[in-house]
């Protein structure tokens with residue numbers, strides 16, 4: 488796994504192209520996948536929600552569409568990714584979404600603050616993801632919901648096509664090192680079954696797993712078992 492400094496610089500450099508790349512390499516499916524996985528959550532009025540590794544803010548904006556009365560905080564350590572999220576928010580003029588610079592391994596929030604924590608395509612990028620699992624548990628209220636969305640890291644037809652599209656897009660755009668990083672992070676991270684048992688060992692209750700886009704992407708829903 489790459490160092491946090493490497494990952495931060497990579498996303499700072501990629502920020503301008505990030506949304507476009509995502510649309511191309513997912514064949515336009517990323518929006519529907521992100522929206523669909525959020526249906527696994529129960530989002531009630533006045534819920535406090537934290538979106539980790541929020542990047543350009545997609546999950547935060549889609550959760551706001553599901554319940555406009557929820558209060559959503561998105562955090563990321565890439566200033567340039569967050570700037571794009573903030574620029575989008577200025578245009579949308581949504582008051583109850585805030586974006587902050589923060590490192591997921593050391594969250595600047597009190598214990599038991601959030602009803603829901605989400606993380607999209609993030610955990611795989613974090614060197615010390617065990618620490619992030621502890622931080623999520625700390626800031627989540629007892630019985631709070633945690634949703635992880637990411638590449639499934641399972642081998643198969645869908646993933647082969649995805650890898651090919653990623654290679655083409657990043658090579659044509661002169662961002663070949665991003666391709667190498669993405670493929671490597673997919674191949675070396677836990678697959679969904681390993682991820683579920685990791686979170687179970689950490690004391691989360693596993694509720695549901697759902698696959699999307701020919702099993703290229705998977706979402707796992709957990710409940711915080713903390714008393």
Ligand SMILES: C[S@@+](CC[C@H](N)C(=O)[O-])C[C@H]1O[C@@H](n2cnc3c(N)ncnc32)[C@H](O)[C@@H]1O
Nearest residue numbers: 498540541542563564565568590591607608612
């Ligand atoms: C692949 S992007 C995902 C963005 C967004 N969640 C989405 O679904 O499109 C991963 C993001 O994680 C952020 N990130 C990686 N490690 C982080 C850390 N330790 N703390 C905060 N953000 C981190 C990167 O800056 C990047 O914006």
